[in-house]
Amino acid sequence: MTASPLSVGTDYETLANRFRPLFRKIAAGTLEREQARELPHEPIRWLKQAGFGAVRVPIEYGGSGASIGQLFQLLIELAEADSNIPQALRGHFAFVEDRLNASPSPERGAWFARFVAGELVGNGWTEVGAVKLGEILTRITPHGDKYLLNGAKYYSTGSLFADWIDVYAQRSDNGADVIALVHAHHPGVTQSDDWDGFGQRTTGSGTSVYVDVPLSAEHVIPFETRFKYQTAFYQLVLLAVLAGIGRAVERDIAQEVRERKRVFSHGNAETASGDAQILQVVGQISAQVYAAEALTLRSAEPLQRAYVARLAEDIEAERLANIDAEIETSKAQVVVSELILRATSDLFNALGASGVSVSKALDRHWRNARTAASHNPWIYKARIVGDWAVNGTAPLYVWQIGNSLKAG
Structure with a gap:
């Protein structure tokens, strides 16, 4: 098949109802995984088996044909169940999107078949340590009719659950930037769960090291062909994570207030669930979460337009x-x-001191939201929006992080 069928959407409720029983099953174990720092290998296996990784693949290739907006609706629902899992799948869905934007070819069809079979793709982009801004130390070197990959990456989110890893590298022979598609279980690949953040602790992030990992020519993709809205796509996954955390806060505070037995003598009712001030806190959080989800889904619309136009x-x-x-x-x-950082803090205003019990782990919502919100600092995004509004300065589509060129 060489045509370019589009994934323009399907009936959302039918699609979502395929996965909602799994989301509920995942949610049932989230608190235990959080407290034990247990990676969600089993929940991700359930999603693989159910075809979740192929929801954006066109129907003609065996996928669900979901639009970008529908994908992110699903990710919000999944993030409500466990906010770590959508972030763990961030690299996978970005690479799926890249293949959706690629020109028709047998290799593109082969990737669609892998996605439909349940194979997942992890992430290997960011380098830390003695790397200067704009530098890429990870290299691929020609070796006969193949290449060898050597280097190390950090923040390798989702790679511990993946079959493949999408690695940002540079060719040693001509200096070209490339994407290298690596078999995640090759003996030359070493992965560590050494992410030390206080939130989003079970995303399968950490260090990946590559030593003489062989690559076939078709698994080396010129970076300049990468889909143009990738930065927006990566950011949108984090927005879905935040919106899902908000939904979990709304769910948990409603349950806590509904079941609370103790009241204060200077409160307003004989039950917490009848106290007007407590209900106001819950209602305010509900409104904040509503707005966050609506904004997230609204911002998905231009990505779909870019895909169709491409x-x-x-x-x-x-x-x-x-x-x-x-x-x-x-x-x-x-x-x-x-909105979500406020909601994750304000939820405690409706509860007593028992709300901070480690057995409830309600603090995980703030820790997870603060961690997701700390990626891609929003202070720079506000400036970029202002520069566009005032001066018509187009935003950057790709940016990098590293040590200052003046450092050391």
């Missing part, structure tokens, strides 16, 4: 949609981060 080869429509994708996800990031 396959229609409408260059100007694609350019404008890519700008909108960056600007709208940046706007959403600024607001959603604040």
Whole structure:
């Protein structure tokens, strides 16, 4: 099959109902995994078996044909169950999106088949240590008719659950930036769960080391062909994580207030569930979560337009949609981060001291939200939005992090 069928959407309730029993099953074990720092290998295996990793693959190739907006609706529901899992799948869905934007070819069809079979792709992009801004120390070197990959990455989110790893590297022969597709279980790949953040602790992040890992030529992709709205897409996953955390806060505070037996003598009712001030706290949080979810899904719309324009080869429509994708996800990031961080703190205003019991682990919502919101600092996104509004300065589609060029 060489045509370019589009994934423009399906009936959302039918699609979501396929996975909601799994989401409930995942949610039932989230608190225990959080307290034990147990990686969600089994829940991710359930999702693989159910075809969750192929929801964006066109129906003609055996996927679900979901739109980008529908994918993120699902990720919000999944994040409500366990906010670590959508972030663990961030690299996978980004690579799926890249293949959806690729020109028709047998190799693209082979990737679609892998996704439908349940194979997942992890992430290997960020380098730490003595790496300067803009530098890539991970290299691929020609070796006969193949290549060898050597290097190390950090923040390798989701790679511990993956069959493949999407590695950002540089060719040693001509200096070209590339994407290397690596078999995650090759003996030359070593992965560690050494992410030391106080939140999102079971995302399978940490260090990945590559030593003489062989690559076939078709698994080396020029970076300049990467889909243009990738930064917006990565950010949108984090927004879905935040919106899902908000939904979990709303769920948990409602249950806590509903079941609370103790009241204060200077309260307003004989039960917590009848106290007007406590109900106001719950209602405020519910409104904040509603707004966060709406903003997240609204900001997914230009990404879908960019995808459709790309396959229609409408260059100007694609350019404008890519700008909108960056600007709208940046706007959403600024607001959603604040809304959810406030909700994860304000939930304790409706509870007594028992609300901070480690057995409830309600603090995980703030820790997880603070961690997700700390990726891609929103202060820069606010400036970029302002520069676009005032000066018409187009946003960057790709940016990097590293040591200052003036350091050391």
